[in-house]
Amino acid sequence: MTEYDVTDDVAAIVEDTELPRRLKDEVYRTIEDRGGVTAEEADEIARAVENRYVETRVDPLDPVGTVSAQSIGEPGTQMTMNTFHYAGVAEIDVTQGLPRLIELVDARKEPDTPMMTIHLEEEYATDREKAHEVVWKIEATKILALGDVSTNVADMRVQVNLNPDTLDERMIEPEAVAEAIEAELGVETVQRGTVVEFGPEQPSYRDLLQLVEELRDIVFKGIEDVTRVVIRKEETERGEEFVLYTEGSALGNVLGIEGVDGSRTTTNNIHEIYRQLGVEAARESIINETMETLETQGLDDVNVRHLMLVADIMTNDGTIQSIGRHGISGAKESVLARAAYEVTVNHLLDAAIHGEVDDLNGVIENVIVGKPIKLGTGDVDLKIGSFSETAAKPSDD
Amino acid sequence: MVDVSQHKLVPEHSVVDEDVLEGILDEYDIKRTDLPKIKRGDPALPDDADTGDVITVVRDSRTTDRAVAYRLVVD
Structure with missing residues (x-):
């Protein structure tokens, strides 16, 4: 059943836990390495790991959004403000650091420095002549x-x-x-x-x-938006092959070109990904791009879960929405929550003109009016009392 | 055109059966309109998906092996 050398008893015990696959595999690996682990010992190990895993999970009513905001925001303060350009891969100028991060969460229609990473199909990827043929079809x-x-x-x-x-x-x-x-x-x-x-x-x-x-x-050959193509020999998962890097981006046009591997070619323009590959691919791309931006700044200890949450929220309505008053924050139901964010007076004025009502369901509006927020212990009501043994047990409500 | 589903950024999309969906909505205690959305014109949408259907997305997760998500198809 498993690829690891453990007894069926041990496998049954581990499979019975709530652990995700990756952790189960690690448990198997550890048991295998130790050698001669009995079923009882394996059970103890599995229980300990499971307990630790369940403990580290997010509790219901945890303010995950706030934690994410702080976990991305604090390292963000350490980012250099003006690393506007930085020679990235293959001598192509790519916006990095804080400006790039802002560009991503603002969901700008076009990045400051659009670029594509083009992978080639096998016969083109290993032959420099053939790779160049593709270059001329792409470069304007x-x-x-x-x-x-x-x-x-x-x-x-x-x-x-x-x-x-x-x-x-x-x-x-x-x-x-x-x-x-x-x-x-x-x-x-x-x-x-x-x-x-x-x-x-x-x-x-x-x-x-x-x-x-x-x-x-006049563009005589190639794609108008792509001003430069750099060809590089690189070590990839398919061995040594030629990879093209472009200045300028036009994913839709490039995917149709003969010789281009349509399954690995990407762009740093999240809107182009959204148009060509859909909202799920855009979500993936937002996570990849934000993580990469943080990593190149030495901030790789930001947990990817925070970025996944950001990407989830940005793609929640099936399109790409920006974080900010034109996107997520501006779409909030509560007047007070919107007013607390940016351009306070305009929001209050518009709300007054349209006769909007605030139901005070969210966090921000309750902080403003000084009521307990519905998060963590603020959402549960505890009643102290007693009930006789013959009376019905308290219900789940 | 290029087959979008072959791209490494595109996870597997498939339509959820109505009776299976019932169980999912019950489990999370939500209405189908509470689900995240996906546009009818999304290039990665399977051909048999229509407005009002719910699709399931099986992502290659960064934190666990596979993560299952749902999206409601909207216009």
């Missing part, structure tokens, strides 16, 4: 990467001298470049070999410069 290729642009003011023409080697490497035909220019700028082009020429319809110096300006923004 603009005209300056392909050749030189010169303006001939006398003839009112723009001339693009494409570099044949670069075209070859990125697998772009000169004809494709000319077509893209025609489609994007709405001009007639003349293409001879690797030279593409075009100009404004009417001779105008302003239009000519305008065309050059627009030409620089």
Whole structure:
């Protein structure tokens, strides 16, 4: 039944406890290591572990949210305020520290430094040539990467001298470049070999410069939002393979590209994860990103349960809500609880105009009015009295 | 399109049978609207899930081996 070398009696005893799998396995491992543990001794060990486990569980009515807030907040005060940028993996600039943490709990639509980690399918991941093929499909290729642009003011023409080697490497035909220019700028082009020429319809110096300006923004190949791709050889769970890191993020586009492993590719933009992979993946991603942010700051002793609670609350309604007055706190039912958080006067004024009623069910509003809160011992009523043995036993209520 | 359920960030989603759900709601003493929600258009939702259904999510938990969570499908 178990993969551990223990007797059936011992296994039955351990399986009978309330312990989660991981702790059961550890008990088995310990018993196995000791060797010659009798069933009675095993029972004693299992009981001791179970007692300790049950003791450490959260009690009913424990204010877990408050504990989480303090447990994340206190280490947060030790974070450097201005570690705005820090060269993360593969020389790509990634926001770290407090700004990143704030960005995550605020659920910003777009992170300050969006980036993707792209894993490749097996045949692409081990072959540098093939990996590069994928890079060119992802990295936005603009005209300056392909050749030189010169303006001939006398003839009112723009001339693009494409570099044949670069075209070859990125697998772009000169004809494709000319077509893209025609489609994007709405001009007639003349293409001879690797030279593409075009100009404004009417001779105008302003239009000519305008065309050059627009030409620089055309994306000839790749994804517009991805400005840079770094390729790195890394040791992963599948052995040594090439992994791509990008500046800029467009998960939806990347997942469809041939050669990209759609099961391991991720982004640091939680909203993109939400759109492409759903709310549960977004929850996972929030936990991963916040934990990683704390870890890189040396605050890895923050228990992951606190971050899981944050992620649970943020994704509770099926979308990503921010922590704060535009999200969770702003959606609170109680007027006083909302007013206690931020922009007090506005909340009170709006509540007065709409004739809102506060039922004083929550914690904050009861602290404000000075009543006991419904948490911990504040939620139970104790009555001292006596009852005769013949009378009915007190009910569960 | 890509099969979303294959992604390592996406846990297993499946629809809960009505009679099983009854027991779960009784156990926690809650109404189905008290459950966390998931949008009808969520990419990870199984095809046979409809608004008002409850889905179960089996997560690879960080603190225990597997954690089971429930979400109510809403519009």
